[in-house]
Amino acid sequence: MTSPTERRLALGDQLRLLRDTAGISGKHLAEQLGWPASKISRIERARQAVTDTDLVAMSAALGLGADEAEQLRNELRAIRIEEARWSQHLRVGHRALQEQVGQEQRDAQHIAVFALTMVPGLVQTAEYARHVFLSLAEVHDTPRDTEAAVGARMERQQLLYAEGKTIELLLTTFAFTNPIAPASVMRAQIDRLIALQGLPTLRLGIIPPGVALPAAVAHTFRIADDTVSVELVNTEVSTRDPGDLALYTNYLAKLWDLAAEGDEARALLMRLARDLT
Template sequence: MKGEEARWKNRLRAGHEVVQQSFGDAEKAALRIRVFETGLVPGLVQTPDYARAVFVAMAELQDTPNDTEAAVTARLQRQSVLYDSTKTIELLVTEAALRTPVAPSGVMAGQVDRLLAVIGVPNVRFGIVPLGVQLRYPVLHGFWMLDDWVGVEVVNTEITTREPEDAQVYSDLMNPCGSALPRETRLERFCWPSRRATSHHLFPSPDPAHRDG
């Protein structure tokens, strides 16, 4: 990838809020937003409690200012683009990401409910890549695309590029996860049909018979 690198330690000197506001401005300017996340729920559809857990953990990891509540507010403000009918938004997340808890089970279940609500938004295409489905290409990390701009976050840095050949590579990664999968494994088939069933499927409540006492 031919791109620019920005270390998180430097970008987060003033906390997460400023970075979230920057992301929000870029998303407002884009006509097409594409996101593929392999380890976390995309920020555009995170609940406040889920986002709060992520920001607290990352501030601790990076040893940066903990402006959690301001960062959560800024992230939620970004989500207004979901309802902008002039934009096309494609969001993909792996089932493995949903099954990896970054917060208590109640927060994770609430996050799944939020994802189900997104399915009905007209200009948003949301899909879950289920466990056991073989993709055409291995997806080594999450990424997002704003028109022809590509961003990749890794633990210590962020890499961005506008090189056409880079954008094509990431477009190819998005396509097999949606339109090019065999018909029987199209992603829409894996968005579970009800809030209750989805939440229970991913985060079942403890069996009363096995509780202590």
């Protein structure tokens, strides 16, 4: 099986051949695009990740047809999907991924998360997070760096207290009616959610059971400023496409319309805690 690295090298070779066929030097192409002189060389040698925007600009400058340009973009999408597979992300365990997501969220002013089956990582207790990482390591057959991953997740939660951030976390009652951890852990997790409700940075909502959803909810996703990341069983897909961002933002707004917040959310959490007993 060809690795993502090998596919990036092949894509770089293809771009170099297209440039040579067009009779344009790397230096001249960079000047046309207003890029640093070395960027073309770095892209063609897979020393710098080419972006979708880069491919659109290069295709136009090289005079490529619409079909050929779209083939290049499709290959890049396929490479990015392969790179985003959990088998790639988690090959050394969960800690590195927690640190990566933490950096993404530290750089963002607005963070929005819809969690379908679990409590969002930003508000998990350490013990709940421990059960999450153990179960994921079992499912994906990856190294069990559980304590390091829990530590990285707890460190990431400092974002809840960062001035100037807006954090919106929306979850469903599925996390409690079909829990991943024992009842004692879940009750402590509910206490944690109730305690965090008053944070000025945090908007916390819970979709009650039995409400009619605007459409079938298929997966967990998060939005960090202009980037949408969708979590699937085998991979995570990220996009900055304005249409995708608008779609997920609008859908999230419709879900928030159904959510319990404030005192209503607190009452719902307390009922869930009693049910766990």
